[in-house]
Amino acid sequence: MSLPKEPRQKMINIMYLVLTAILALNISAEILNAFKTVDRSLMTASGIAEQKNQEIFKSLEDKVNDPKTREKALIWQAKAQQVKTLSDDIYKYIDDLKTELKKESQFKIVDGKETYKEDDQESTTRLFVEEAPHGKGRGKELFDRLTKYKAALLAIDPDMAKEIGATLPLDLTPMKSNNQATNNSGWAYGYFHMAPAVAGITILSKFQNDVKNSEAQAVEYCHKQVGAVKIIYDEFQAFAGTNSQYLMPGEELVITAGVGAFSKAAKPTISVDGVNVALKPDGTAEYKATVGNSGAASKRVHISFYKPDGTIATKDVDVKYTVGVPSGLVVSTDKTRVFYQNLENELRVTGGSGDEKVTVTVEGAGATLTKKGAGIYIVNCPNLGSTTVTASDGKGTQKITIPVKPVPLPLAKVGGKAGGPFLANAFRVQKGVAADLQDFIFEGVKYDVVAYTLYCTGKGFEDNPGIAEVTGAYFNADAQAIIRKCQPGTTVVIDEIKVRGPGGSSRTLDQNISFILQ
Template sequence: MSLPKEPRQKMINVMYLVLTALLALNVSAEILNAFKTVNGSLMNSNKSIDEKNQTIFNSFKQELNQAEKKELASLWLPKAEQAQKLADDVTQYLTGLQLELKKESKLEIVDGKEKYNEDNLDAATRLFVEPGKAKGEELRQKLEDFKTKILAIDPEIGKEFGTTLPLDLSIPQSSNSQVGKNDWAFSYFHMTPTIAAITILSKFQNDVKNSEAQIVEFCHKKVGEVQVRYDAFQAIASQSSEYLMPGQELRITGGVGAFSSAAKPTVTIDGSSVPLNADGVAEYKTTVGSPGTYSKKVTISFKKPDGTIGTLDKEIKYTVGSPTGITVSADAVKVLYIGVPNPISISGGSKGAEAISATINNGSLNNKGGGKFEANVETPGKATISVTVDGKTTPFDFKVKRIPPPQPMVGQSAGGSISVNTFKAQVGVRAELKDFVFEGIKYDVTSFLLVAQGKGFENGAGFTPNKGAYFSSEAKAIIEKCKAGSTVVLQDIVVSGPDGSRKLDGVVAFNLTP
């Protein structure tokens, strides 16, 4: 099987190969369910390929109206359409075979859904292998003809994809001794459960569609890059109000100044995706709560006319008032963090700072003067700051969280591929807290477990507990044995910081390369 470049497609094909091998061992419910999962992934992948191809054909049509590209577009569009027609014919043929296979397995429509014997071992054999129907050789010939015809569309296509087209028609390896007869259909479909045979046909559909996509993209590149026509216009970002009272609605609208209806922008608010309405605008609504000063981070990504991706970040600030005019805001964030002094601003409306008193029910609150306070919180959950002005007390609620866990680092690497010499040159492990709202927060590594395996450890993995951040003599001895092809894993990492000692979840793995 020729593996495609896309990581998702690689994963689907690897799952397909593993499941095919497992069928030789056992036809369990788990294996049948796994085949249904892979089949669903293949079908979703096919839809994505169709959508990508349609975008390219839309661009072809626009290029036909551009004087500088019309001649080339007129030459290569028919070739791309020919590839599409060949792929569509084979895809429809494969869909028909899947329906026949289901009928061989007693297909019924129950409550609008298909029901058939997914574990039937005879249906695929009857349809594809046994004399009479024997559709297997017909299928192989259809796929072979498709491969020959699509490569023959143009000499440049044949030269470019002659050995790389993602449609492998070789006989798969099998432990079944009967396959020695060099029978392609026997190898794929003899005593194969129906759901597995359907997945095999979906796999061939996916190979055909991937082949089509590569040819169509190749033809388009002979003309130019995908053209995106901007045909609608909206404001970039706006808010309904900058000052609200508790219980009122805040509405944030996000879009781009000009966008294509074929390539709409992606909008997130505080990291959560917001869907677009019919006008291509993302509209976010929320009911504001406790008095205070808050902000929302709006991120808009969109495709520019030159095909590159543009990104806009905008902070929407708003204030929630109170009947007394008092406001309380966290100067850095909307969350109070354990282990650090959190700066707080308190305003008493028309009253001066000297008229304000405040307390907190989770930790301590230090008055720094001029309406500035520092909150030191102790327990995750919630903290309420109660502000009293003229005998009237108003509560303000804040979330209380631990500082996010730091990232273990060796040198400049946080895991993944690293050259063996670079790894051996490092002296230990550090914990780095990235992109945190408070600066200067440091964590020290106090202990970890180092495990090495792979190349250089054929007789067993090397491992040792390590105290402190620097590699111990035992750890250095293990690291010295590492070679290109070794894997070093750090786990059970314990760090110490302003909020005390904590054990980090997960592991960090380094794949050593030449």
């Protein structure tokens, strides 16, 4: 058995270059894992597109309920619903093909988890390429279904077809192959012949992603014929204040903050001194901390939210308060109520008997203590967990437990953006990925981008998605070559982002960046 002479039409170029170097007997785990990585990125991108579609449909419903736009909105809502019905049908059909392929590849459930023979090449060829009686010819059937889907979508409205027809990511141009079996579709042969089962699953995810992006373009066009997406604010509360402006050491400071007009669509985020605070159901955030040093103090509250026009607004509020002078021994963290791992955390200890009589010890989390000046200490904790600070001034002893937390993860960005729409010509001149540690109380703390995967699909990548593994922050030669092909209608996903922060350890962000180029 040999591989086809021209495997360039298969889904992922680098994977198939590797396949040409082996004899289809054993496919390495690294290659199979690479396919699974691409598949996860595709499904993530499809989920983002689906979320966007749901927001547009909600806005259309609001416009139907508005007497000023009802008549026009009803027309375009019906057309958008046609798009959704067509897309949902073909999306489920492809999902069913995935299930059928897994069953062909010895599907079973082990310990509650689905498994199948991921490297099985025969099953993919048999299911999609070979015709009856030896195979099932699903590839030709898939091609026909996708062709009908695209035609039906563009037939919904002639003006819509003129505007988005050329940029739809679903390119079904038949492929040519020199090693094609009789009566088999060249299109199906190019994508599925001798592809391992996990690659077949990934190829099907690629078509699902094309469908979702096609749906997104169509429903967005329908919505634009009525007006912009409207965010309705249905909860109202304006505040950024404390429970008290005068406190004694050890007392609790409570900061309540929120946006003036709240809606779930506003997606507000609130942080206090760089620490994100969870929102309550009414959109408010409540921050609690135990105050320490005597004197005037303040907390920086940062609020960001989406305005009705879809742009992001931010506001910083300095909440001021005063801590009274105690009569005895006081131990307090200077900047935060926690110690951060591998940072120089400042600790202050004051006593009524004078600094020379104060003794301080710190235990736990591998902590080290260095005296910086009168009543000022630096604590460095290489480990996570908690520490116990014990201070004595000859008259009394105070013991407090302070948790040790990791430095917050940064937000990965390209050109200052962490996702969403991006002008194609602006994206093509970007240099790489940056790690932005936002609103963190410690100054000068930085993360370096160590590695990531760049993945491009949609317009410009109809035959094969572009994929590049990048080491470091800057786009390498492979990534730059892919980016030069990007154009309006391209979907870009940057995933598996690894960063290096304080202490030198690498961490993988629970985040990917997804752009739809315009």
